[in-house]
Amino acid sequence: MTKPDFSKLTKDNIVDFIGDIFLRRGADSYLGEDVTMSEHMLQGAQLAEQAGANEEAIASALLHDIGHYTNEFPEDALEKGVNNYHDEAGAFVLKRFFPQSVTDCVQQHVAAKRYLCAVDPEYLNLLSDASVHTLKLQGGPMDRHEVDAFEEQPHLDTIIQVRKWDDEGKVAGVKTPDYDHYAPLLQRIVDRHAGTID
């Protein structure tokens, strides 16, 4: 299938474009967890919504793993040489359309796990087996220098909160709204963001 040029993605079709990925690829398994990818991301969004989070935080929870699907994005969406870890890649494809308050949460959700393991001894016990396994591959808990640097970020609190919804959103059989429920919220964020850069 030919993919569109990245330049053909606009603020008016990006939300449908992501929805199409959810529809076609959402049933993919989520790396050793008991839920599919779309169940996982929708559970995260639902937890955010139930917590009364703002729209950007809900969108971040919904989209945090979109980087697993960057092969669905046009080839020119990813710069040559950019590292293709799913956190970095996800933030990269979103940043043309979404504000930094969202892309930071996407980009930092793996680092946030490494951070929380360093500062909260209880946190490791909350992680799924698959997540403990990948922690090792991702560099293990942060050292003190990394912790200090991580805490300098403007969206630290939301980044940590999104990470916790990520960890909680892995329960088989939980009913959630579908992507269409969140599409208007995503569109409002995209439109607001476009208003700041036009």
Ligand code: FE
């Ligand atoms: Fe996740």
